[in-house]
Amino acid sequence: MLLAEIITIGDELLIGQTVDTNSAWMAKALNLSGIKLHQVTTVADEKEHIVEAMQNSARRSKIVLITGGLGPTKDDITKATLCEYFETHLEMNSTVLQGIEEFFKQFDRPMLESNRNQAMLPAACEVLINTRGTASGMWFEKDGIIFVSMPGVPYEMKGLMTDEVLPRLKKRFEAPAIFHKTILTQGIGESFLAEIIRNWEDKIRANGLKLAYLPSPGLVKLRISAYGKDESTLRDEVLSAAEELKCIISEYVFGEDEDTMESIVGDLLKLKNKTLSLAESCTGGNISKIITSIPGSSAFYFGCAVTYSNASKVDVLGAQSESLNKFGAVSKAIVEEMALGAKLKFHSDYALATSGVAGPGGGTMEKPVGLVWIALAGPNGVVSEKYNFGNSRERNIQRASAMALDMLRKELLK
Amino acid sequence: MLLAEIITIGDELLIGQTVDTNSAWMAKALNLSGIKLHQVTTVADEKEHIVEAMQNSARRSKIVLITGGLGPTKDDITKATLCEYFETHLEMNSTVLQGIEEFFKQFDRPMLESNRNQAMLPAACEVLINTRGTASGMWFEKDGIIFVSMPGVPYEMKGLMTDEVLPRLKKRFEAPAIFHKTILTQGIGESFLAEIIRNWEDKIRANGLKLAYLPSPGLVKLRISAYGKDESTLRDEVLSAAEELKCIISEYVFGEDEDTMESIVGDLLKLKNKTLSLAESCTGGNISKIITSIPGSSAFYFGCAVTYSNASKVDVLGAQSESLNKFGAVSKAIVEEMALGAKLKFHSDYALATSGVAGPGGGTMEKPVGLVWIALAGPNGVVSEKYNFGNSRERNIQRASAMALDMLRKELLK
Numbered sequence: 001m002l003l004a005e006i007i008t009i010g011d012e013l014l015i016g017q018t019v020d021t022n023s024a025w026m027a028k029a030l031n032l033s034g035i036k037l038h039q040v041t042t043v044a045d046e047k048e049h050i051v052e053a054m055q056n057s058a059r060r061s062k063i064v065l066i067t068g069g070l071g072p073t074k075d076d077i078t079k080a081t082l083c084e085y086f087e088t089h090l091e092m093n094s095t096v097l098q099g100i101e102e103f104f105k106q107f108d109r110p111m112l113e114s115n116r117n118q119a120m121l122p123a124a125c126e127v128l129i130n131t132r133g134t135a136s137g138m139w140f141e142k143d144g145i146i147f148v149s150m151p152g153v154p155y156e157m158k159g160l161m162t163d164e165v166l167p168r169l170k171k172r173f174e175a176p177a178i179f180h181k182t183i184l185t186q187g188i189g190e191s192f193l194a195e196i197i198r199n200w201e202d203k204i205r206a207n208g209l210k211l212a213y214l215p216s217p218g219l220v221k222l223r224i225s226a227y228g229k230d231e232s233t234l235r236d237e238v239l240s241a242a243e244e245l246k247c248i249i250s251e252y253v254f255g256e257d258e259d260t261m262e263s264i265v266g267d268l269l270k271l272k273n274k275t276l277s278l279a280e281s282c283t284g285g286n287i288s289k290i291i292t293s294i295p296g297s298s299a300f301y302f303g304c305a306v307t308y309s310n311a312s313k314v315d316v317l318g319a320q321s322e323s324l325n326k327f328g329a330v331s332k333a334i335v336e337e338m339a340l341g342a343k344l345k346f347h348s349d350y351a352l353a354t355s356g357v358a359g360p361g362g363g364t365m366e367k368p369v370g371l372v373w374i375a376l377a378g379p380n381g382v383v384s385e386k387y388n389f390g391n392s393r394e395r396n397i398q399r400a401s402a403m404a405l406d407m408l409r410k411e412l413l414k
Numbered sequence: 415m416l417l418a419e420i421i422t423i424g425d426e427l428l429i430g431q432t433v434d435t436n437s438a439w440m441a442k443a444l445n446l447s448g449i450k451l452h453q454v455t456t457v458a459d460e461k462e463h464i465v466e467a468m469q470n471s472a473r474r475s476k477i478v479l480i481t482g483g484l485g486p487t488k489d490d491i492t493k494a495t496l497c498e499y500f501e502t503h504l505e506m507n508s509t510v511l512q513g514i515e516e517f518f519k520q521f522d523r524p525m526l527e528s529n530r531n532q533a534m535l536p537a538a539c540e541v542l543i544n545t546r547g548t549a550s551g552m553w554f555e556k557d558g559i560i561f562v563s564m565p566g567v568p569y570e571m572k573g574l575m576t577d578e579v580l581p582r583l584k585k586r587f588e589a590p591a592i593f594h595k596t597i598l599t600q601g602i603g604e605s606f607l608a609e610i611i612r613n614w615e616d617k618i619r620a621n622g623l624k625l626a627y628l629p630s631p632g633l634v635k636l637r638i639s640a641y642g643k644d645e646s647t648l649r650d651e652v653l654s655a656a657e658e659l660k661c662i663i664s665e666y667v668f669g670e671d672e673d674t675m676e677s678i679v680g681d682l683l684k685l686k687n688k689t690l691s692l693a694e695s696c697t698g699g700n701i702s703k704i705i706t707s708i709p710g711s712s713a714f715y716f717g718c719a720v721t722y723s724n725a726s727k728v729d730v731l732g733a734q735s736e737s738l739n740k741f742g743a744v745s746k747a748i749v750e751e752m753a754l755g756a757k758l759k760f761h762s763d764y765a766l767a768t769s770g771v772a773g774p775g776g777g778t779m780e781k782p783v784g785l786v787w788i789a790l791a792g793p794n795g796v797v798s799e800k801y802n803f804g805n806s807r808e809r810n811i812q813r814a815s816a817m818a819l820d821m822l823r824k825e826l827l828k
Contacts, residue, residue, distance in 0.1 A: 016441030027430030040456035072605045153625035191486040284706025292698025304720035312717040
């Protein structure tokens, strides 16, 4: 199997000021191209450390993708290291220089000496043009191993990977077959899933398939994989195993592969020609943010009232002051009035509402941190459910958001 | 300098289904304890691969922190690998078993055989009790190198690090001094900052300090670091360099270290005893989500109307139909009416509003994707500004959110 490694360079990663999101994106992209990511190594902006990582990666894998350590203010070490490793020197690349000049002209900004220096590139590399920034990609080959250096800015790295690196890798290597199918479940923990599907799992493992459990707050993904053989056999084996799995756990399955809870809900709303609005209290706008992360969501989504203060629940959504006084903001009465109020104000077919104690403060014996009421108003009135999502503010918000969307999904499937 | 490494185990990381956020958190925590993170290595759930990574890390660093590869469904490989590496065997730990039984009792769930197996732990390790889950931490020592294995679930790993691992490491090693100061800037690009502060940067580098540029959408962080020597000298050197820096770029500085734009704005609102509401269109609830991520934000934040549909801008916020017809939703008139409407509806002192074309669809020649109007209503009326944030939907939302909060910050500082 064709192996690749990623080396990410950057002191900022090693002191934790930046989360490495690049590697996951690149891993996915490599995977889809039939290339297996063998290892990710994160090293400091130091010559010896970078060289050591390059040597080790080259011993294990055919492809070494390097991100970071470029950019106008930190070019020096990485490019000097590459020159030493590949026994070459820097020279001015006039095509790149012209591109950088145009880049600055386009945004009407003066160009600095440090930007000009970004066109100084190792003579031995094939330059990969970066259309999204001023740091070029560099493609090297040594003893049959491909090394590619790219800037660490995610937007620029993604452009270079998509436009240059992946097409070249596919051309260069005949990638072996690989096939994945991921089944998304909601409302059941990892151990219980494992128990329910044990016989099926034993069987597919005996047939050479792999299974991975990928839990995250509020959901568990099950990924079935097969490697080697010819592509259509892999595909048949994986898809048939996936169909069996879906039968066994049908009540928990909400989607597949790149589906998200919000994309599923959005597709169902569009399919049924229905519209949605929201009334959020403890989730603070998170559900709205999730829904509007879908391009084109304005087709089915009208808006949201984040009523964080008690007064706004009354003034903006028309909740009853008496309910507030009698039951408090975190109550069945209020969350249902919020949902009904949003449905009315935004003129939507459905409205979801949340009200809870996100924490860390604000909890009482009767209404502890983690208590969340979720309501759904629709053509047939309003229903609500009470949950307890535990102690972490961030997880409360995430889990309440996922659960609210799942409530709507189930209603739309009825 | 005391070096540590992280080994993260998990096929899910290598196919990109999970972003490794643990390493950044651990890096920060180590750093604050005066331990330098030297490398992060991500490997597959495979015995040989894990062993190779452990051997290599042990050659370079005194401390090797291992996350992942535990949990009821994937215990086997990692624990077997640890037993082989440390030449030991699994045995039932009755304290841990009791803890697991209580954990399941507390959440009123039946316990499975796979959960019981989690109490089978290597005889040679010191067990670190995990109060947040059922996978224990394991502390090993071999040839003077400390190895700690922890579950990969972030919430559980953080608990073990805070309660067990860091206190033990501090006791075990006398960590050398280290001091960082980070200055946060907004509204200026990396290259321009570098140009402005060049002389200062040369000077501090000559004095043995380090400087890192950490750009992210809408802001650039500048981190000044010093290592070695005694702590108070490091502190003095770094803080005095930071003060000089703040003078040079005062107009762009908005905060320090762990400050965020939202925490700064929240603190200013609290300090001045003022309140905020929002009216979001193109940002879709993202600003509300950011504000409510601050625990205790209900003290100054009343709520938000996400008016995604045109009708809701009129019905919920009281924008004028004539303005909509004449100027369209993405216009100075509408964004100002939205801000004034939110201020009125939510009875807040200030209101921010956004209206723009987030993309990818919906752009025209006159109003291209990336065009965003931001308005701020306050005690002295309403002001607005027009921006263009480019082609990426996600970046548009992020940059518009940061810019809106910065507009309020500047107003509050007046």
